[in-house]
Amino acid sequence: MTAVDTRAAAHLMEGSEAIATAAVAAGCRFFAGYPMTPFTEVLENFAKQLPPVGGVCINAESELEAVGMAWGALSTGSRAATGSTGQGLSLMQESFSEITLAELPLVIFNMARGGQDYFQSTRGGGHGDYRHMVLAPMDIAEAAELTQLAFFLADKWRNPVLVYGDYLTAHTQQSVSIEPIDFGPVPDKPWAVNGELNGTGNSRIVSPLGFAKTGHESVGIERHLRRMQAKFAAIEKAEVRVETGYVDDAETIIVAFGTPAKFVRYVVAQLRAEGEKVGFVRPITLWPYPYETIAQVSEGARSVGVFELCGGQMIEDVRLGVLGRAPVVGIGGISTDGSGFGVGPLLDVDIIRERILAIHRGGAQAELPPLPDNERG
Amino acid sequence: MTVTQPQPVGPVLDTSVAPPGAKKIADIKPDLLLTGEHHMCPGCGEPLALRIYLEAIQELGLAQRTIGVAGIGCYTSFSGTMDVDLVQALHGRAPSVATGVKRMKPEAIVFTLQGDGDMVNEGLQEILHTAARGENVTCILLNNGVFGETGGHMTATTVIGQRTKNSLEGRDAEYHGYPMLIGDLIAQIQGASYVARGSVHNAGAVARTKRMFKRAFESQANNEGFSFVEVLTMCPTGWFIPTGDGPDYLQDTLAEIHVMGELKVDGVVHNTEQLVAENTRKAEEAAAAKARDLADKTGA
Numbered sequence: 001m002t003a004v005d006t007r008a009a010a011h012l013m014e015g016s017e018a019i020a021t022a023a024v025a026a027g028c029r030f031f032a033g034y035p036m037t038p039f040t041e042v043l044e045n046f047a048k049q050l051p052p053v054g055g056v057c058i059n060a061e062s063e064l065e066a067v068g069m070a071w072g073a074l075s076t077g078s079r080a081a082t083g084s085t086g087q088g089l090s091l092m093q094e095s096f097s098e099i100t101l102a103e104l105p106l107v108i109f110n111m112a113r114g115g116q117d118y119f120q121s122t123r124g125g126g127h128g129d130y131r132h133m134v135l136a137p138m139d140i141a142e143a144a145e146l147t148q149l150a151f152f153l154a155d156k157w158r159n160p161v162l163v164y165g166d167y168l169t170a171h172t173q174q175s176v177s178i179e180p181i182d183f184g185p186v187p188d189k190p191w192a193v194n195g196e197l198n199g200t201g202n203s204r205i206v207s208p209l210g211f212a213k214t215g216h217e218s219v220g221i222e223r224h225l226r227r228m229q230a231k232f233a234a235i236e237k238a239e240v241r242v243e244t245g246y247v248d249d250a251e252t253i254i255v256a257f258g259t260p261a262k263f264v265r266y267v268v269a270q271l272r273a274e275g276e277k278v279g280f281v282r283p284i285t286l287w288p289y290p291y292e293t294i295a296q297v298s299e300g301a302r303s304v305g306v307f308e309l310c311g312g313q314m315i316e317d318v319r320l321g322v323l324g325r326a327p328v329v330g331i332g333g334i335s336t337d338g339s340g341f342g343v344g345p346l347l348d349v350d351i352i353r354e355r356i357l358a359i360h361r362g363g364a365q366a367e368l369p370p371l372p373d374n375e376r377g
Numbered sequence: 378m379t380v381t382q383p384q385p386v387g388p389v390l391d392t393s394v395a396p397p398g399a400k401k402i403a404d405i406k407p408d409l410l411l412t413g414e415h416h417m418c419p420g421c422g423e424p425l426a427l428r429i430y431l432e433a434i435q436e437l438g439l440a441q442r443t444i445g446v447a448g449i450g451c452y453t454s455f456s457g458t459m460d461v462d463l464v465q466a467l468h469g470r471a472p473s474v475a476t477g478v479k480r481m482k483p484e485a486i487v488f489t490l491q492g493d494g495d496m497v498n499e500g501l502q503e504i505l506h507t508a509a510r511g512e513n514v515t516c517i518l519l520n521n522g523v524f525g526e527t528g529g530h531m532t533a534t535t536v537i538g539q540r541t542k543n544s545l546e547g548r549d550a551e552y553h554g555y556p557m558l559i560g561d562l563i564a565q566i567q568g569a570s571y572v573a574r575g576s577v578h579n580a581g582a583v584a585r586t587k588r589m590f591k592r593a594f595e596s597q598a599n600n601e602g603f604s605f606v607e608v609l610t611m612c613p614t615g616w617f618i619p620t621g622d623g624p625d626y627l628q629d630t631l632a633e634i635h636v637m638g639e640l641k642v643d644g645v646v647h648n649t650e651q652l653v654a655e656n657t658r659k660a661e662e663a664a665a666a667k668a669r670d671l672a673d674k675t676g677a
Contacts, residue, residue: 030481056480061506065473068466068503072446072477075464080477098467193462193478195442195485199408199435205456207465214411214458 010177015140016170018178019109019163020045022147023081025180028107029055030073030080032066036088037341038167039111043083063091067106071095074104075206077192079151083109085341086117090125096160097126101208101228105154107147108132108162111170113341115260115332118313121164122287129225131232133161133239134286138262140174146284148181155186157235164286167342168259235288242290243282246272247297250279252360253326255294255318256307257283260332260347264307267353271360278360286314294321301326303364305356308332309347327364331355338376345372407431409440411460420620422610422627423452423519425577426586430517430606431459433590434486439598443486446475448500450492451525469500472507475514486597487514494524497533497559504563511568511602515593518559518605521612522631529615533557536634540617556634560607561649564640570602572641576609576632578624589639609635 013021019042023031031046033039043059050057056073060066066082073080082092089096089110099106110117121134133153137143143165150161197203205213210224219227245268247253256264261282268280281297283290294317298304304326306315312330319328331352335344345351351372358366406413409431415424434443440461447456449468456463466474471489479487496504496518504516523541524530531541531548534556538547548556564572571593575586586608593604609631611623618626638652647655 030477032477058476058480060473062502064470065476065503065506068470068473069477069480071466071470072464072474072479073481074477075474076444076478076481078481080481095467095470102465193444193464194482195440195444195462198443198461199440201411201460203460204462205465206463207456209465211457211465213460218457 010175012173012175013140014041014171014173015143015165015168016041016111017045018140018144018174018176019147019165019170020049021178022144023107023151024049024053024055025178026079026148026151028079028081028151029053030057030070030078031055032058032060032069032082033084034060034063034066034088036085037339038113038170039083039085039088039109041170042109042111063088064095067092067095067099070106071099071102071104074099074106075193077189079105079107079155081107081109083111086110086112086120089117089120093124093126096124096132097128097130098208100130100132100160101128101224102206103158104160104206105151105158106160107150107154108160110162110164112164112166114166114334114336114343115258115309115313116311117164118257118286118308118310121162122289122317129229131159131235131287133157133159133235133288134164135161135241136164136258136261136284136286137169138258138265138282140169140172141176143169144176144178145181149183152183152186153239157231158187159231159235164258166259239285240288240290240292241284242293243284244293244297245269245280245282247279247281249277250297251277251302252356253279253281253297253301253304254307254331254356255281255283255304255314256332257286257314260307260309263347263349263352264356267349267356270353271356276357276360278356283314289317289321291317291321294318295323295325298322298325303359304328305331305359307352307355309335309344329359329364331359331368333371335371335374337374344374348372408435409460411458415458416454417451418612418614420611420613420623421451422521422577422608422612422623423455425583426517426519426608426610427452427455427459429577429583429587430488430590431461433587433594434461437591437594437598439486439594442484443488444478444482446471446478446487446489448489448491448495450495450519452490452492452519455490468495469498470503471495472500472503472512472514472516475516476507476510476512479512479514483513486594488594489514489516491516491518492525493518493520493522493534493559494532497557501533501557504559505566508563508566508569508603508605511570513597513600513602515597515604515606518607519610520559520607520631520635521610521615522556522635523612523615525612525615529617534559534635536630539630541615558635560605560635560640563605564646566603568603569605569641570644571596571604573605573639574607574609574635574637576627576637578609578611578627578632582637592642607635609637
């Protein structure tokens with residue numbers, strides 16, 4: 001993977017600014033969104049950055065309209081994006097399903113309230129057989145890089161890509177350098193509408209329904225949906241991204257994604273330095289999921305712990321990967337600040353360390369320390 | 378059990394050959410249509426509306442820069458038959474999709490095609506905000522006061538007394554509420570530049586509505602802001618009436634409430650009373666002209 005060089009011309013930037021800057025560097029020229037914490041600053045930054053490069057950012061009247069506007073912009077062949085928190089994305093799900101079936105390269109930013117949107121991101125709240133690629137950066141530098149990758153992958157596969165961040169991704173600062181990244185060529189967009197072929201018998205139609213213009217062979221909805229499944233299978237083969245650390249001889253494996261994974265990575269490295277045989281797996285793509293990696297590393301492990309800031313969602317995919325090779329136990333939990341928007345006291349190196357050590361020493365059956373409470377309840 | 382054979386409604390003309398002496402004076406198919414065939418029920422008004430807005434686009438010389446966005450309803454099958462670049466949107470969502478298209482292609486003429494269920498029920502917020510933004514697109518409403526595609530159910534524009542599958546005794550204001558006059562509502566919005574309500578229930582209405590389409594597309598070409606053309610269309614299937622009764626039912630039922638005319642021109646709003654007065658004056662003029670004509674012919 002091409003890395004963002006954080007040494008050259010780097011400067012301190014809030015995550016939401018880094019994401020908008022990276023999107024503009026990737027050629028994004030349209031954004032529509034509706035304010036919602038902790039996503040709001042992403043919208044603000046697009047509003048600031050798009051007009052000077054000839055782009056458009058619309059403060060949509062609702063999330064339904066935001067995704068509709070992005071749909072229209074994408075149909076013209078422009079790179080376009082929308083976003084919200086998981087709550088706002090719930091409102092967009094009908095369009096997400098159909099945009100996927102219309103094979104439009106939408107990029108979606110979810111600045112989630114914790115890890116609670118794993119199911120929404122990877123399973124989708126929308127109808128039908130559709131899949132989105134989901135990229136989960138662990139910090140701002142990676143968010144900037146994965147944002148650019150998201151636009152590339154969306155065009156490469158003509159399929160939506162969701163970037164999963166959270167309060168810390170959007171609202172903390174990190175020193176980053178953002179230059180356009182060349183991921184290679186992407187297919188042309190002969191399907192994009194512009195009106196030029198009207199009246200020639202070859203006008204275009206962008207449709208989720210498998211429609212064709214009269215006189216052209218219609219794919220038909222069944223064949224169209226089957227073709228989509230074949231595409232999803234190809235994406236599953238080609239696009240899995242995952243980071244592992246200290247897994248070769250690990251007795252305990254911890255799986256985590258996004259911001260919490262950066263904490264887990266740190267704690268695991270610390271424990272290793274102390275001689276504990278602990279390793280970690282960090283899925284970077286949540287779909288396609290790194291099932292094979294999880295299967296390999298769980299072979300011979302005594303227990304697999306899943307650290308996520310929710311009631312337990314990704315743990316289902318970990319179980320599918322482990323497939324009984326080792327006991328799988330959730331060591332995370334629900335933890336927020338008093339507003340419900342931000343980060344709770346569970347996201348803390350010392351507390352994560354305690355919980356990892358509990359299963360490392362006591363096995364999957366070990367009793368975990370109680371979840372810490374935030375002061376405001 | 379006795380089986381009654383259906384009887385022909387009226388004399389059936391053989392249309393496979395031209396009658397002697399007949400001269401073709403116009404192509405039956407507009408250039409921007411890929412086929413003259415459609416899948417609508419007999420007596421449907423939607424193909425007529427389709428025809429006249431495509432002709433309007435062609436005649437204004439805007440054909441090679443037009444992009445359509447279609448909603449979901451019976452008219453969705455036009456998505457495939459219009460020889461115009463088209464984005465198929467979800468039910469209710471065409472105005473926001475059109476907004477995205479227009480913002481990325483400001484030089485294009487962008488129109489939406491929606492029915493009353495699509496626009497006024499499911500997508501009311503979208504159409505109002507798109508108008509308020511003064512989005513420089515033309516939104517077309519095919520209003521038949523009924524969900525035709527599902528088989529005749531009540532919409533937000535169904536008039537009081539109208540029978541539908543979920544207002545079997547007729548729409549009752551106390552129980553179902555009142556119809557929404559969407560054209561009148563949009564005319565009140567500052568961002569709307571041109572708003573009109575036409576119909577396709579007779580030749581005069583078709584010609585008048587085509588002029589409305591031309592004014593709307595011209596206003597978009599001149600960057601004047603949001604334009605809106607509502608067209609009352611016949612739906613004998615969804616109205617549960619004989620096919621041939623569609624135009625009269627439209628005139629007597631729908632058009633009584635959704636009054637036809639130009640609702641906003643050059644920023645000036647025309648209310649229902651003004652439109653009724655204008656329509657009455659025109660009808661009286663036409664009747665007087667007809668009487669004079671008859672008098673001339675009979676030498677009276």
